[in-house]
Amino acid sequence: MRLCVLGAGAVGSAVVELAAEHGHVVTAFADSESAVVDADGIDADAVLSKKREEGVVGDADPESVFDADYDVLVEATPTTLGDAEPGFSHVERALADDRDVVLANKGPVAERYADVRALEAESEGTVRFGATVGGALPILSTIEDVGPSRVSAVYGVLNGTANFVLSRMAAEGLDYEHVLAEAQDLGVAEADPTFDVDGTDTALKGVIVANVLSEGETEYTLDDAEVEGIQELSGSMLDLAAEDGQTIRLIVEVADGAVRVGPRLVPENGAVAPSGTENAVQIEADYCGRLGITGQGAGGPETASAVLTDVERLAD
Amino acid sequence: MSEVRNDVQAYTLRLELVDEPGELLRSLQPIAEHGGNLLSIFHERGNVTPRGYIPVEVDIEATPDRFDNIVEGLSEAGINVIQAGTERYSERLTIILSGHLIETDLSDTLTQIEATRNATVTDISLSAPAGSIDVSSARLQLAAESGSTEDVLSAMRDIADEKDLQLVEPLTVGGRA
Numbered sequence: 046m047r048l049c050v051l052g053a054g055a056v057g058s059a060v061v062e063l064a065a066e067h068g069h070v071v072t073a074f075a076d077s078e079s080a081v082v083d084a085d086g087i088d089a090d091a092v093l094s095k096k097r098e099e100g101v102v103g104d105a106d107p108e109s110v111f112d113a114d115y116d117v118l119v120e121a122t123p124t125t126l127g128d129a130e131p132g133f134s135h136v137e138r139a140l141a142d143d144r145d146v147v148l149a150n151k152g153p154v155a156e157r158y159a160d161v162r163a164l165e166a167e168s169e170g171t172v173r174f175g176a177t178v179g180g181a182l183p184i185l186s187t188i189e190d191v192g193p194s195r196v197s198a199v200y201g202v203l204n205g206t207a208n209f210v211l212s213r214m215a216a217e218g219l220d221y222e223h224v225l226a227e228a229q230d231l232g233v234a235e236a237d238p239t240f241d242v243d244g245t246d247t248a249l250k251g252v253i254v255a256n257v258l259s260e261g262e263t264e265y266t267l268d269d270a271e272v273e274g275i276q277e278l279s280g281s282m283l284d285l286a287a288e289d290g291q292t293i294r295l296i297v298e299v300a301d302g303a304v305r306v307g308p309r310l311v312p313e314n315g316a317v318a319p320s321g322t323e324n325a326v327q328i329e330a331d332y333c334g335r336l337g338i339t340g341q342g343a344g345g346p347e348t349a350s351a352v353l354t355d356v357e358r359l360a361d
Numbered sequence: 362m363s364e365v366r367n368d369v370q371a372y373t374l375r376l377e378l379v380d381e382p383g384e385l386l387r388s389l390q391p392i393a394e395h396g397g398n399l400l401s402i403f404h405e406r407g408n409v410t411p412r413g414y415i416p417v418e419v420d421i422e423a424t425p426d427r428f429d430n431i432v433e434g435l436s437e438a439g440i441n442v443i444q445a446g447t448e449r450y451s452e453r454l455t456i457i458l459s460g461h462l463i464e465t466d467l468s469d470t471l472t473q474i475e476a477t478r479n480a481t482v483t484d485i486s487l488s489a490p491a492g493s494i495d496v497s498s499a500r501l502q503l504a505a506e507s508g509s510t511e512d513v514l515s516a517m518r519d520i521a522d523e524k525d526l527q528l529v530e531p532l533t534v535g536g537r538a
Contacts, residue, residue: 069436200532200534278527278529279459279498281497284488285498286500286529289455289500291531293457308457308529310532
């Protein structure tokens with residue numbers, strides 16, 4: 046497949062780097078300021094080093110990528126709330142040209158799911174967004190395979206940064222501020238980790254799951270989620286939990302048409318208390334009971350591999 | 362196994378009825394419908410609960426299967442089942458509260474939890490690293506009536522809101538209390 050990759054952050058860059066290995070060609074690549082277009086396929090190494098050294102991917106206008114020859118638009122620009130722009134407009138333009146879309150950006154399917162589905166219905170193109178929930182973990186594809194109507198609940202840990210902070214607090218008896226600073230030094234937490242620790246990122250993923258489960262009956266956005274973060278937790282609260290064989294994790298619960306995110310007491314070595322930056326999700330489904338998916342979810346190459354898996358599925 | 366399940370046993374049901382004509386009769390219908398044998402009824406008409414309900418104690422005989430159906434039938438009919446056989450307080454819940462626990466009167470907090478009537482505090486562990494005037498945390502173990510986990514948690518949220526305390530709930534989705 047010929048890919049047009051928008052966004053040159055960790056995920057977009059990793060998609061460009063790994064595309065050839067998966068048998069795909071990147072014909073257009075853009076960040077917010079610049080673009081490079083080549084119908085024969087861009088030179089990934091050259092473009093990525095240009096991005097690292099000069100801060101741009103090429104000399105072309107970012108707008109020019111939409112005129113390129115491509116089959117699949119990979120939307121990997123930063124997630125934005127509310128109108129989900131500019132990601133949403135990118136999806137709109139690709140679908141208007143009857144191209145497929147693979148999202149790494151959560152905004153369009155978390156904040157404007159019905160709009161995206163309506164545009165998709167008018168188009169020959171298809172939208173896939175497996176990478177938006179749990180990165181490389183096959184959470185949405187498992188729900189798709191089981192059948193959304195047979196899934197009664199999805200819950201677990203979907204933010205590696207918050208999980209890292211809580212597992213360190215529990216292991217070392219340290220307070221939140223201390224561990225967060227350490228996580229930033231290690232590069233686990235971003236310079237501005239607000240969305241990770243206040244529950245917003247986890248809630249967006251929960252909302253996407255809720256949208257998939259509702260199969261168009263109800264549209265969910267971030268406003269429909271009940272969200273509480275981990276900023277107020279102290280080391281002594283984790284100590285109290287440990288005395289009882291439990292720990293605290295930032296958990297999303299999608300069940301009975303509601304999305305709730307907040308710190309929850311869970312069994313210390315249980316299925317939804319992964320260590321470090323891992324994610325862990327349980328899917329409850331009719332007939333097959335509880336399915337567990339655990340692993341390293343986020344990260345550039347991990348999420349890029351999920352994007353390329355979606356591209357494969359479109360090719361089938 | 363079927364022999365055991367067919368054994369008729371005596372059960373006590375504690376119900377709370379709305380103070381309206383016909384409620385007692387309505388509460389007995391599921392028992393009759395599902396094959397329970399009525400032994401006695403103690404209708405405490407003059408003894409209204411703090412929430413304005415009338416407590417009723419019903420002794421019946423039934424097989425365990427039928428008894429389960431009776432309790433389910435009562436719940437479906439919207440009858441408040443406070444105690445069913447030996448099932449009272451069969452669910453264990455752990456919560457953590459954090460904030461100005463001492464200043465907001467911890468014993469009053471516990472009294473309020475007890476006053477919710479479908480839960481009782483069975484254990485408490487307090488951590489006040491900076492002394493009684495600062496933020497402290499407590500782990501509370503609650504015994505809740507069967508099936509009332511969501512009601513108990515909702516009451517906890519109200520109490521925590523009112524006292525400006527942070528509540529960490531247990532994960533209960535998917536029946537894991």
